[in-house]
Amino acid sequence: MNKKNLRKKGQLQMGETIAIVIIVVLIIIFSIVFWGKVKKGDIQQVGSEQAELSVVEVSKLLNEMPELNCYQSGVQEVECVDLYKILALNATMNNDTTKNMTFDYYRNYFRTSRITFKQIYPTNISFVIYDNNISNSSSRQLYMPVLIKDSVKNTYNFGVIIVDGYYREIR
Amino acid sequence: MMEHKNNRGQMEAFGLAIIVILIIIGFFFFVSFKAQSIKDAPQYQKEYVDEQAPQKFVIAFTKLTVKECDTYRNKQDIEYLIHDCATVQQVKCGAKTSCELVNETAQYILGATFIPQNRALLFKIDGMGNKSISISTLGCIDGPTRSKSRAGTSFVTLYPYPGQATITLTFCTQ
Numbered sequence: 001m002n003k004k005n006l007r008k009k010g011q012l013q014m015g016e017t018i019a020i021v022i023i024v025v026l027i028i029i030f031s032i033v034f035w036g037k038v039k040k041g042d043i044q045q046v047g048s049e050q051a052e053l054s055v056v057e058v059s060k061l062l063n064e065m066p067e068l069n070c071y072q073s074g075v076q077e078v079e080c081v082d083l084y085k086i087l088a089l090n091a092t093m094n095n096d097t098t099k100n101m102t103f104d105y106y107r108n109y110f111r112t113s114r115i116t117f118k119q120i121y122p123t124n125i126s127f128v129i130y131d132n133n134i135s136n137s138s139s140r141q142l143y144m145p146v147l148i149k150d151s152v153k154n155t156y157n158f159g160v161i162i163v164d165g166y167y168r169e170i171r
Numbered sequence: 172m173m174e175h176k177n178n179r180g181q182m183e184a185f186g187l188a189i190i191v192i193l194i195i196i197g198f199f200f201f202v203s204f205k206a207q208s209i210k211d212a213p214q215y216q217k218e219y220v221d222e223q224a225p226q227k228f229v230i231a232f233t234k235l236t237v238k239e240c241d242t243y244r245n246k247q248d249i250e251y252l253i254h255d256c257a258t259v260q261q262v263k264c265g266a267k268t269s270c271e272l273v274n275e276t277a278q279y280i281l282g283a284t285f286i287p288q289n290r291a292l293l294f295k296i297d298g299m300g301n302k303s304i305s306i307s308t309l310g311c312i313d314g315p316t317r318s319k320s321r322a323g324t325s326f327v328t329l330y331p332y333p334g335q336a337t338i339t340l341t342f343c344t345q
Contacts, residue, residue, distance in 0.1 A: 049212070049215065052215040055216055079230045080231075121279065122236075143284075144224060144227055145224060145231045157235070158280055159231075
């Protein structure tokens with residue numbers, strides 16, 4: 001009787017131990033999964049912040065490029081891009097002989113983005129001066145007003161610079 | 172002996188309950204801190220656009236050549252038309268006065284840029300007497316109700332007449 005009781009008690013304690021081990025293992029698995037999800041969210045947030053910063057950086061860079069800015073008697077005009085410089089850059093980007101070289105040069109500055117100059121007033125015209133759209137990516141768009149100078153007619157038109165920044169999301 | 176075993180069992184259950192409560196509290200704190208950090212995450216792009224776009228808009232708008240006045244003398248920009256509207260009101264391009272041209276151009280450009288983006292904004296040209304212009308969207312009005320707004324301002328001197336006209340574009344963030 002005493003031996004039987006002892007065996008029963010031992011079985012009970014073993015069952016208890018197994019149950020505790022199972023619970024602990026479940027808690028550890030749950031914690032690892034939860035931590036992984038949290039870390040993934042953190043990485044996604046950092047990626048999104050980097051994409052935002054990159055778009056802002058490209059936009060700031062565009063304001064400081066002599067190959068786009070307007071000049072009057074050698075003095076740079078504020079918030080102004082030259083229409084003919086945009087046309088020239090657009091032509092260079094689309095010319096078969098100069099395309100690759102130009103693209104390689106500007107890739108250092110504009111990376112994975114698409115830059116469009118859109119004239120809104122007096123007429124609607126768009127010029128894409130750079131496009132490096134990567135596949136399977138999300139995009140962030142930045143929209144900034146700008147003055148577009150027509151040096152031939154000596155008129156100033158209203159336009160916007162649209163910077164689309166492409167980045168890969170972690171899934 | 173039996174009572175002693177019962178006491179031990181109760182203590183074990185109590186210890187387990189404390190552990191579970193501590194885990195739940197820890198989890199709750201973690202989730203609330205995480206939620207707060209997501210809420211406080213910096214929005215670089217929005218901050219940059221809100222800060223820069225109104226000023227850039229106002230500068231570009233002031234220097235703009237108005238298409239109806241493309242042949243009028245050498246000065247055909249908004250700045251000149253604002254000056255004329257605020258002072259002598261002599262300029263006419265086609266059938267339109269300088270004041271009408273400024274108003275129509277502002278309406279057109281805002282209608283092609285920020286208004287379709289559903290931005291709460293207030294565009295104002297003050298200092299033109301009773302011809303002052305004010306365009307507002309989504310309840311973005313002047314006064315104490317406006318919160319966390321970003322503005323861009325440009326001035327047009329009315330020389331040789333006294334005073335100045337002020338062009339302001341404000342983005343409201345409700």
